[in-house]
Amino acid sequence: MSTESLIEIVTIANAALGSNTKIQLFQQDNFFPILQNATVMEVAIASAQELMDQPIEKGATITDFTIKKPKVAEVSFILAAVSYLSDYLLIKQLYENNTFLILQTTVDTYSNMIIAAMPYKESAEMYQALRIGITLREIQQVSPSYSPAPAKAQIQNTTNKGNVQPKAATEQKESKFASWTGISG
Numbered sequence: 001m002s003t004e005s006l007i008e009i010v011t012i013a014n015a016a017l018g019s020n021t022k023i024q025l026f027q028q029d030n031f032f033p034i035l036q037n038a039t040v041m042e043v044a045i046a047s048a049q050e051l052m053d054q055p056i057e058k059g060a061t062i063t064d065f066t067i068k069k070p071k072v073a074e075v076s077f078i079l080a081a082v083s084y085l086s087d088y089l090l091i092k093q094l095y096e097n098n099t100f101l102i103l104q105t106t107v108d109t110y111s112n113m114i115i116a117a118m119p120y121k122e123s124a125e126m127y128q129a130l131r132i133g134i135t136l137r138e139i140q141q142v143s144p145s146y147s148p149a150p151a152k153a154q155i156q157n158t159t160n161k162g163n164v165q166p167k168a169a170t171e172q173k174e175s176k177f178a179s180w181t182g183i184s185g
Helices: 003-016 084-096 171-181
Strands: 024-027 039-046 047-055 062-070 072-080 101-104 109-117 129-138
Touching: 024 109, 072 084, 072 109, 084 109
Parallel strands: none
Antiparallel strands: 024 101, 039 072, 047 062, 072 129, 101 109, 109 129
């Protein structure tokens, strides 16, 4: 599914839900919104790529291609007292099942994300709420391509020769051996 169609589906889902926040999490397989009672405090997205440097004969270095690293998003929530236990259990289930999620932020939509970490903090100051931060990581799926292997060459069968006894060396072979090694038979 293309990114444009994912953005369109998520936008329609937000409009149908009457969502007033631009930051939202959805299950990727059925676009079910999760954590609707949670208040998003902060989202930090890390997009990176590795530049591949190659030295050349003149001593300079050229960069001829890049490797895109998986995107990582850190999302901080405050789960309301009304549903913090059920919301926490939902996050834990999504984490344990490696469920693919879609993260919609104000400016972009990120798909193929799974929960990589889910630390939380409990304190007396927030006795009726739970502060939780989840780390989402993009999973880059690759479809393998392959071609059929060539047919194996026919190998002659050497196992069914029966019991073969060694033959005695001829005089000619013995004399060659003696001339090479200096040992006479």
